[in-house]
Amino acid sequence: MALDVTDQTEDEVLLRLYAEGNARAAYALSDRFGPIAYRVALRFLGDGAEAEDVAQDAMMRLWRAAPGWRSGEAKVSTWLYTVTRNLCTDRVRKLTRTKGVGLDQVAEPADPTPGAEDQLTQAARIDALQEALMQLPDRQREAVVLRHLEGLTNPEIGQIMDISTEAVESLTARGKRALATAMAGRRAELGYSDG
Amino acid sequence: MAKTSDPDLTLSGAEAAFLDDLFAEANAAPPGMPAGLQAKLAADAVAMMPSPVTAPPVAPAIVQQSWFAGVVAGLGGWQAMGGLTTALVLGFGIGLAPPDAMETLATDLLGGSAAEQIQDVFWGFDSDLLEG
Numbered sequence: 508m509a510l511d512v513t514d515q516t517e518d519e520v521l522l523r524l525y526a527e528g529n530a531r532a533a534y535a536l537s538d539r540f541g542p543i544a545y546r547v548a549l550r551f552l553g554d555g556a557e558a559e560d561v562a563q564d565a566m567m568r569l570w571r572a573a574p575g576w577r578s579g580e581a582k583v584s585t586w587l588y589t590v591t592r593n594l595c596t597d598r599v600r601k602l603t604r605t606k607g608v609g610l611d612q613v614a615e616p617a618d619p620t621p622g623a624e625d626q627l628t629q630a631a632r633i634d635a636l637q638e639a640l641m642q643l644p645d646r647q648r649e650a651v652v653l654r655h656l657e658g659l660t661n662p663e664i665g666q667i668m669d670i671s672t673e674a675v676e677s678l679t680a681r682g683k684r685a686l687a688t689a690m691a692g693r694r695a696e697l698g699y700s701d702g
Numbered sequence: 703m704a705k706t707s708d709p710d711l712t713l714s715g716a717e718a719a720f721l722d723d724l725f726a727e728a729n730a731a732p733p734g735m736p737a738g739l740q741a742k743l744a745a746d747a748v749a750m751m752p753s754p755v756t757a758p759p760v761a762p763a764i765v766q767q768s769w770f771a772g773v774v775a776g777l778g779g780w781q782a783m784g785g786l787t788t789a790l791v792l793g794f795g796i797g798l799a800p801p802d803a804m805e806t807l808a809t810d811l812l813g814g815s816a817a818e819q820i821q822d823v824f825w826g827f828d829s830d831l832l833e834g
Contacts, residue, residue, distance in 0.1 A: 525747070526752055527754060528751055528752050528753050528754030529751075529754075530751065533744065533747035533748050533751050534744055534748075536747060537740070537743040537744045537746075537747045538740070538744075541735065541739070541740055541743040542732070542735055542740075545733070545735055545736075545739060546732050546733050549733050550733075555736060559739055562739065562743070563739075563742060563743065563746065566743050566746060566747070567746055567750065570746065570747055570750035570751070571750065574752055629727050629731060630731070632724060632727050633724075633727055633728045633731060635724075636724045636725075636727075636728055637728075655721075655725040656725060656728055656729060658729070680711040681711060683711075683713060683718075683721055684710070684711045684712075684713065686721060687713055687717040687718075687720065687721055690720065690721070691717070694720060699720055699723070
């Protein structure tokens, strides 16, 4: 029976249709998962060009995995988060090995001369958050991003990072503590009153 | 207060609210895809897509048959060969050592002299086989 591809079609069904040569499933999957791969890679790496490469690589792996995908073993999204994270980790290691610095060290520093308060926008706050995230150790950043920006549960994050739920909680708590400290001096600059 | 098991990691209410606001704003405006990336991903997806599954036409199998298999088939297959062999062995055994019932049956059916003649033939055949 031919299945119609809609926004509500389940991930695994789409993947099976793709493996059977359904072009509509190919477009639906790249629309659904491409932005996730790019967004997560960007938040992990803080570098648009690197994130673009990682997103393409992660999606290529999804296309290769589709024909042998075993139903019920893993959620497609969890699989993609795991692959994207691993690719980001590889990128950071490679960069550290070849240049002796991590991506978080080459990320743009915070602008020391912020503009007037009326120019602060939501985008500026998001940029400030990303800058603070890039100051965190890699694993803390990954845990915080997956928990608070991707909205995953601690067990899901544990599966992706291959650590226990307790370890996820610890990484998240330390990451948020460090974020709060890093952002403390920028509250007024970002339009928040001291409280 | 956002409490954790480690008091050093505990966030004040203001700190927790500040971070929650920032996370909410970031979630409300996720980073968009760079121009062209979505098209690249879709092109990769189509390029990597397996071809639609179509069953190849099945050619009839050509079976090379030996002459012996031909003979077996001509006689009705292996099942018929089994029955034929059993009958052959039994007949040969009865010929060599006919049971008493056979003699009685032959006498009843054919009469005394005819039965004796047949018996003589069988015994003679038996002796010929055994003595050469």
